[in-house]
Amino acid sequence: MDLVGLLKSQFLCHLVFCYVFIASGLIVNTIQLLTLLLWPINKQLFRKINCRLSYCISSQLVLLLEWWSGTECVIYTDPQAYPKYGKENAIVVLNHKFEIDFLCGWSLAERFGVLGGSKVLAKKELAYVPIIGWMWYFTEMVFCTRKWEQDRKTVSKSLLHLRDYPEKYFFLIHCEGTRFTEKKHQISMQVAQAKGLPSLKHHLLPRTKGFAVTVRSLRNVVSAVYDCTLNFRNNENPTLLGVLNGKKYHADLYVRRIPLEEVPEDEAECSAWLHKLYQEKDAFQEEYARTGTFPETPMVPPRRPWTLVNWLFWASLLLYPFFRFLVNMVSSGSSLTLAGVVLLFFVASMGVRWMIGVTEIDKGSAYGNMDNKQKHSD
Helix, strand or coil, rough: CHHHHHCCCCHHHHHHHHHHHHHHHHHHHHHHHHHHCCCCHHHHHEEEEEHHHHHHHHHHHHHHHHHCCCCCEEEEEEECCCHCCCCCEEEEEEEECCCCCCHHHHHHHCCCCCCCCCCCEEEEEHHHHHCCHHHHHHHHCCECCCCCHHHHHHHHHHHHHHHCCCCCCEEEECCCCCCHHHHHHHHHHHHHHHCCCCCCCCCCCCCCHHHHHHHHEECCCEEEEEEEEEEEEHCCCHHHHHHHHCCCEEEEEEEEEHHHCCCCEEEHHHHHHHHHHHHHHHHHHHHHHHHHCCCCCCCCCCCCCCCHHHHHHHHHHHHHHHHHHHHHHCCCHEEEEEEEEHHHHHHHHHHHHHHHHHHHHHCCCCCCHHHHHHCCCC
């Protein structure tokens, strides 16, 4: 390990990132709360401001991937479709196999200039999580309980609110519903067999109802579905902890632009269309496993500097008072003060570990318990 790599793996560096993220995030959340005053006066201005405030938070995570770890992402796509990326609203369908696949989706949105306005379909519990969850609330993210009878109306209503959204956005959705593991895959294929559906080797059976209602609610507003199939070279198994330690990964992302007119309007036909899409995604992954490459032309969208500029702004604003506070506490010589410093570092360490832990694959949501089997009728 070289000197730079050793430095990136040190906890003090992680603490700096964690502090800047938490402090700036709470400041941004407070400003977002104040912008609620604009909603009854000028809803579109409220939305535009919150898109930019959201970028202040989400771009810090993209910075870790793109600038800190230096992870490279090659996009394989049709050169004729490439100029449209970032110039239109799109539903982005991502496979869900890696701990950082959500981060790669955010990086894709950032490379094409739509990170601030982009949306996800997220668990309702996340709306109550400070910083990220609160940021999502103010940017009108779509939350669900994963119980379709409850979600049918609420998800559709939230999506319909996005029809007049003033900013371009990607709506990122993991149709598999949870990250791929061998145990979940085995259960998922049992469901597929019971329904008479073809088996998938590299994916879980997609949950089609959420996708169908998304397409129906955003039709004539969203121009296309971007089918995104992600993999990593040399059988790399990327983790958020690895990114935080500055480890460089090499991602390949196959992006197919499918005009929304090609997606059926009927729910049953849309469901069959999505199952066919995942069979094609599975074939692409199988080809990648054999050849180490995806179809189409490889391209590398340039990194934009704004994630780095944003982080440097918040760091310059917040780090000086933070370090001065620490120095004053240590120099006081009080045993109680020193104990407070140790406690502060311990809490920070636990916070970093918790944020990393919630991304780990083996801690993902359950798949295949009795309740899910009954409700997995999509």
